[in-house]
Amino acid sequence: xxxxxxxxxxxxxxxxLFSACNKEDKLDSKSVFVDSEIPKNALDxxxxxxxxxxxxxxxxxxxxxxxxxxxxxLVPAPxxxxxxxxxxxxxxxMEPYSEVVGSKQFLRDNFPKVITYxxxxxxxxxxxxxxxxxxxxxKVSLYNLLxxxxxNGKNPEFLTNGFFKTVHHEFQHILNQNKPYPSNFKxxxxxxxxxxxxxxxxxxxxxxxxxxxxxxxxxxxxxxxxAELYSFYVTRGQAEFDAILxxxxxxxxxxxxxxxxxxxxxxxxxSEWGIDxxxxxxxxxxxxPQLNTFDQTTIN
Amino acid sequence: xxxxxxxxxxxILSLSVSCEKKMDKxxxxxxxxxxxxxxxxxxxxLQSNKDGWVVKYFPSSALEFGGYTLFAKFNNLADVTFExxxxxxxxxxxxxxxxxxxxxxxxxxxxxxxxxxxxxPGYFNRNAAYQLPGFLTAQIGAVNEGMKGENDFLVTKASxxxxxxxxxxxxxxxxxxxIKSNEASTIIASYRAxxxxxxxxxxxxxxxxxxxxxxxxATAATKRALLIAGNAKPYAYRYTPTGLDFYTEYDVNGxxxxxxxxxxxxxxxxxxxxxxxxxxxxxxxxx
Numbered sequence: 001x002x003x004x005x006x007x008x009x010x011x012x013x014x015x016x017l018f019s020a021c022n023k024e025d026k027l028d029s030k031s032v033f034v035d036s037e038i039p040k041n042a043l044d045x046x047x048x049x050x051x052x053x054x055x056x057x058x059x060x061x062x063x064x065x066x067x068x069x070x071x072x073x074l075v076p077a078p079x080x081x082x083x084x085x086x087x088x089x090x091x092x093x094m095e096p097y098s099e100v101v102g103s104k105q106f107l108r109d110n111f112p113k114v115i116t117y118x119x120x121x122x123x124x125x126x127x128x129x130x131x132x133x134x135x136x137x138x139k140v141s142l143y144n145l146l147x148x149x150x151x152n153g154k155n156p157e158f159l160t161n162g163f164f165k166t167v168h169h170e171f172q173h174i175l176n177q178n179k180p181y182p183s184n185f186k187x188x189x190x191x192x193x194x195x196x197x198x199x200x201x202x203x204x205x206x207x208x209x210x211x212x213x214x215x216x217x218x219x220x221x222x223x224x225x226x227a228e229l230y231s232f233y234v235t236r237g238q239a240e241f242d243a244i245l246x247x248x249x250x251x252x253x254x255x256x257x258x259x260x261x262x263x264x265x266x267x268x269x270x271s272e273w274g275i276d277x278x279x280x281x282x283x284x285x286x287x288x289p290q291l292n293t294f295d296q297t298t299i300n
Numbered sequence: 301x302x303x304x305x306x307x308x309x310x311x312i313l314s315l316s317v318s319c320e321k322k323m324d325k326x327x328x329x330x331x332x333x334x335x336x337x338x339x340x341x342x343x344x345x346l347q348s349n350k351d352g353w354v355v356k357y358f359p360s361s362a363l364e365f366g367g368y369t370l371f372a373k374f375n376n377l378a379d380v381t382f383e384x385x386x387x388x389x390x391x392x393x394x395x396x397x398x399x400x401x402x403x404x405x406x407x408x409x410x411x412x413x414x415x416x417x418x419x420x421p422g423y424f425n426r427n428a429a430y431q432l433p434g435f436l437t438a439q440i441g442a443v444n445e446g447m448k449g450e451n452d453f454l455v456t457k458a459s460x461x462x463x464x465x466x467x468x469x470x471x472x473x474x475x476x477x478x479i480k481s482n483e484a485s486t487i488i489a490s491y492r493a494x495x496x497x498x499x500x501x502x503x504x505x506x507x508x509x510x511x512x513x514x515x516x517x518a519t520a521a522t523k524r525a526l527l528i529a530g531n532a533k534p535y536a537y538r539y540t541p542t543g544l545d546f547y548t549e550y551d552v553n554g555x556x557x558x559x560x561x562x563x564x565x566x567x568x569x570x571x572x573x574x575x576x577x578x579x580x581x582x583x584x585x586x587x
């Protein structure tokens with residue numbers, strides 16, 4: 001009897017508990033996320049077929065405020081310039097890697113996942129401009145598409161400095177975040193890294209070279225140094241690369257430091273990723289003369 | 301035992317009432333559905349007027365560059381075509397999108413040479429390639445900011461008789477008014493004619509009652525915002541076929557006005573003047 005006396009309240013409580021909160025509405029069968037009804041244009045289709053499907057890369061050629069840098073006043077990229085850049089990047093970046101490695105899978109696995117295009121460049125209050133930025137190796141922002149016209153689209157120097165050096169640089173960050181480079185790299189100019197004072201410490205390329213850096217920015221940190229060496233090397237022919245190393249103010253001692261670091265970068269790319277940087281470079285620069293007749297605007 | 305029963309009773313009571321607090325809904329739809337509906341509504345309203353919209357556009361939160369009349373036509377779900385009273389440049393087509401945010405956000409998301417001129421930093425607008433024929437031929441605004449125009453606008457009202465939005469950075473109000481079919485073929489020319497006529501004026505003074513207040517341009521290059529002594533905020537306006545349409549209601553010597561109509565030269569007013577309906581204030585161009 002006593003057991004029953006104790007059981008009754010427990011049963012009643014349970015009943016109350018089960019009945020008390022059964023007033024949930026059924027879940028709505030419709031999703032609150034509405035699919036876009038905006039018709040796909042020719043560039044949308046081109047990007048899907050040439051970047052998203054083969055490489056799993058999304059190109060945001062239209063301005064999206066949350067993907068943009070709200071610190072600066074920026075305008076969107078022109079549609080036509082977005083076509084030019086998409087075609088040129090395929091020709092000068094994606095295809096060389098795929099040819100040298102022998103498959104698209106390498107880029108599919110490692111290339112930055114989002115590339116954004118912007119028409120203008122971030123301009124600082126003193127008038128200094130920023131050409132490209134990247135966030136955590138997944139998103140690369142390319143600026144200055146306003147200036148990408150027919151003539152500039154044939155100019156390897158404009159394309160390299162404005163867009164593709166940044167792409168290779170950021171790509172290298174991703175690669176060495178996945179597979180670290182040898183620690184002896186940073187010991188070569190270990191005391192020379194100056195963090196955010198890179199642009200005040202080395203005000204010319206020659207001064208940077210004298211200290212063992214291929215560019216002033218390379219003196220920021222060993223990771224930047226590694227990415228700078230890589231991106232400078234694969235986008236330039238030997239004569240042009242040598243010209244940088246021999247810039248006014250440079251020294252033989254500085255050049256020796258740079259070349260010993262470059263040897264580590266090359267061996268890292270070969271041993272860890274199977275990429276011969278000289279082959280990659282040869283593939284890229286062999287395409288520069290073809291820019292004169294390259295069709296920048298036809299998409300199908 | 302009594303205490304136990306009492307506790308049990310209270311527990312049951314509290315349990316049974318605890319889930320009764322379902323609030324009455326103010327709206328039938330959930331917030332996301334309503335936001336999606338408002339985005340769809342903005343899309344359809346923008347495209348609803350086949351002759352397009354007169355856009356009262358005032359860049360920069362300080363309004364120092366004054367206002368401009370743009371003409372926008374939303375051709376379909378993706379494309380928009382702009383013309384402007386400030387330039388003779390042919391219509392420019394680019395894309396737009398409306399997305400849910402704090403409300404429907406309208407973004408002009410590919411470059412439009414007319415619309416985005418206002419958002420170009422001085423670094424760009426100093427180059428002839430980005431300038432607008434008939435407008436400025438030198439840098440306007442700071443090298444990093446230009447005229448401080450924007451790309452994104454929060455739509456606060458969308459109906460057939462007007463669309464109101466605010467700049468996401470400046471919070472400036474932008475008003476779209478529908479172009480009527482009987483004025484569609486002439487409206488742009490009439491606005492451009494007004495700019496040509498009134499933009500020549502300078503050395504303004506306000507006359508209110510017996511008092512006179514000299515006014516200078518907040519930005520001499522654009523001549524669309526006036527400063528009077530003792531007032532740090534400019535009185536920004538657009539040129540219209542009838543006179544001047546100000547950004548908001550302003551006050552000179554206690555006389556409030558929003559729009560001033562042009563009166564052709566008469567008597568001592570050799571260049572004419574702008575005045576309100578009651579003629580209690582005059583804005584007089586000097587020589």
